[in-house]
Amino acid sequence: MAAETLVTVPDGALRGTRIGDLLAWRGVPYAAPPVGPLRLRAPQPVQPWTGERDATRFGAAASQHPRGLTIGFRKQQPASEDCLTLNVLAPAAPAATPRAVLVFIHGGAYTLGTTAMPLYGGESLVRRGDVIYVSINYRLGSLGYLDFTQFSTAERPFDSNLGLRDQVAALAWVRRNIAAFGGDPDNITIFGESAGGNAVTTLLATPAAAGLFARAIAQSSAPNLVVDADHATEWARRFVELLGAERDSAVAALESATPAELGRAAQRLSGRILHQTPGLHAFGPVIDGDYLPTAPIEAYETGAAHRVPLIIGTNAREGTLFPRVLDALPTNQLRIEQMFGLTDPTAQERVVAAYPGYPEARAAVDLGGDLTFWHPSIEIAQAHARHAPTYSYRFDYAPPLLRWTGFHATHAFELLAVFGQADTALGRVVTVAGGRRALRTVSDTVQRQWLHFAQEGEPLPSWPRYDERDRATVIFDDPTRVEYDPWRERRLAWAGYRGYRGLALPQAGAVT
Template sequence: MTATAADATREESDGPRVRIDAGELRGLDQGSVHAYRGIPYAAPPVGPLRYRAPQTVRPWEGVRAATEFSDAAPQNKKYTLIGFREYQPTSEDCLTLNVVTPARPATTPRPVMVFIHGGAYLMGSSATPLYYGNSLVERGDVVFVSINYRLGALGYLDLTDFSTAERPIDGNLGLRDQVAALEWVHRNIAAFGGDPERVTIFGESAGGNAVTTLLATPAARGLFHRAIAQSSAPELTVDATTARGWGKRFVEMLGGPEAIDTSTSEELGRTGNHLMGEVNREQLGVVPYGPTVDGDFLPEDPEVAIAAGRGAQVPLIIGTNRTEATLFTKMPGMGKPSADRAAHTLGAPQDRVDALTAAYPSYPSVPAINRLIGDFMFWAPSVRIAQAHAKHQPTYFYRYDFSPKTLDLLGYGPTHASELMAVFGVYHGVTGWVMGALGDRRIAMRVSDGMQRDWITFSRTGRPAGEWPTYNGTSRATLVIDDESRVEYDPSAEIRRAWESFEAARR
């Protein structure tokens, strides 16, 4: 055998192995952890399965290499950046997940943390380096899982009005994908040393919305046992009438029902962007993609179900960041935040807008407008979810206030998604050294250590590690995560009451 052939044989035989229900996998030995990437949890949703609920994986013969991330769901290429001039490929064959485990064998089954990425249900991938999960695994002795799911028109438009006997179309495809991934975890995670009875789902932004939606999804019941919703946008989940209206507009833009099957994923994406533009012109900030309250797979609005005790009876951590909206209002082409844009975002009569904005002392300054928009999208609805869930299960609320000097200098502050750097431990790596140049490194690492400790302990026991009281409708205990974290009771009470009045008038 030549040296080259011997090297190739060794490369194919090296690496940890595990057998799951569909066959044997060979992963990556990364020293302290083992990683298994690109594992299919459902059959490729292509051809006749394009608009169908996820189907069972076909078993394979031999050993399947699980050493590379698989394709991301179809989306704009610019959203798939994973390195310097390196982009993750995309395709409709995207229903895969990744598992990271400690390299040392488990003496007892380990807690499992399943991460659902965000991206407005339009973008994102489990291959994003931020989401690797190695730090959580090394620090917490947990098993980490990250998933892909269908996005945009292929995952989150309700096209069921165009279903026929010859071409059936299922609804809530992205949500169904997430449930299918959790079913895979339930069946297979013990093979990786994980405990199928201690599964925590956690996600950020659209991933946070997925968490609060899964709380009310009957098919997900029993598949997870704790939940963490970071910057959830609960109102991404919409009623059936609205969702079907968007679906009809999309099909009209596409060229009619016959184009549903014949269009490429690129054509679907372009049409989806066109729909997004039209909807945003009608009400700024509205995303026409999200789970649908269809009376079937998702029987009722999650907030209603949770408040009535019909949601999953599991402990919950939920919270938001102090300046969520600066990430969006500072995007190129957005222009300076204005009172008119804020009113457009709220989509309410002027008298109700005036009553609400009176609770923001410096309104209409730019910081106050940013705070208002962030509260509208994330904080106010998350408070409602927390209050509803706290009636039935232990609930812990947080506000992320920490901002490294780099984000402060750029005018972002503790903006949307910035807490992910703490949760995934990136401040301990190269990013931490960059922070060190401005004197932030030790503080950032301390913040990260605290969040990881709470998230990991919660996944293990159902309660955070530190002194963090449960949330209720009276004390409203909130952990403020900052240079020095602290508990505050009913912070921003006047603003909260203003939002309650605003929502009461709307409903």
């Protein structure tokens, strides 16, 4: 076996594999398996091993619904609670100096996803940018994003923010070990999409993540996909009831429930929350006053967030995906008006006026997408820009097929540009009706900006900084351009809307 695929870190030796002009190490543990007595506990150090550890296959995905495990035609990635692994991809050619490192955090509403998805492979970025690419798995659903600390006992404690702690543990592993793979531990960029984008905007507000990365990219973050402590306490209580347990039997139920049983309870809890409080989500980092001291947006506003350069943006029609694929947002009149009634009735008139045609479906869908992704991302951009270099974008490009089907530049579509997918099977499908050359062009532009940012700490000179005076925003399209304060009327309509932050939950009915 070639010496180039053998890397030794303090935990032991890792045997990777060569893939053409790249070297890959997969399924590398960054923490001990969170199973048995470590279920619902903060990640613990890896137990060192002797001999060579096989690092040629992706590790198991976190426990989740099977729909999140599809990685190809009739092909699914295995899932397990033993999921705390990461993957490293590097050029095979030696480098004169350490390479920049990009660490990707996958999305999936904190309930779905795996690094084994071919879309997340990273090969195009590594080849084009001569960088190191890392992707991480982390705990999902109730095992990663519900806070059961109220049920802790001296004999069986539970910890909060487990998925967030996993991400910090993975970043700490990268910081300690990436030099062995040719990476520069002082030049790490984190980037993520959707829930992974939320992870990015939350990590900037997490004290334990200080110093673990030099810059960040948040793609379609849902920045408010965080949970107030009071809400988290109530939802954990309801979850335990859905398991058929009470307070005095909660520990036993949480220890003994199978992943499938936990998953069924989680689905029922999510359904009830969507029905009772549209716009809220059960699973997300918890503002526990400790590991995550304050709401991330407040950390940005006060300057407490880590002052690293940030790219943040969203797609033009984020909401169109959800009614058809994951119906979890307030994207219809009933949910929208219920949400405003519960949060800020005085805001409804001015917000809906910014969406011509409301309550028609198109306007309602765009409102729900902007509520979740665009509006809070603008809040973060303008707050962070007061303290650190900040760059804003909107991804507008959509090939004819996506326009004809009503998706347009929907949630997650920019991933095809970021990961250079125009000429893959997926890229050929979405451009079957035309637009492949344009997708290549847009992908080229996005990758040049992402890679220059990762290597140099700023995007190319064609991308001005964002500030509250000019609000310069790159619009990725064919052609790409810069606009100033795009969607100004929408921005002003949403200004001051806080959603459910700090509000008590409505009284819940019987748990079913």
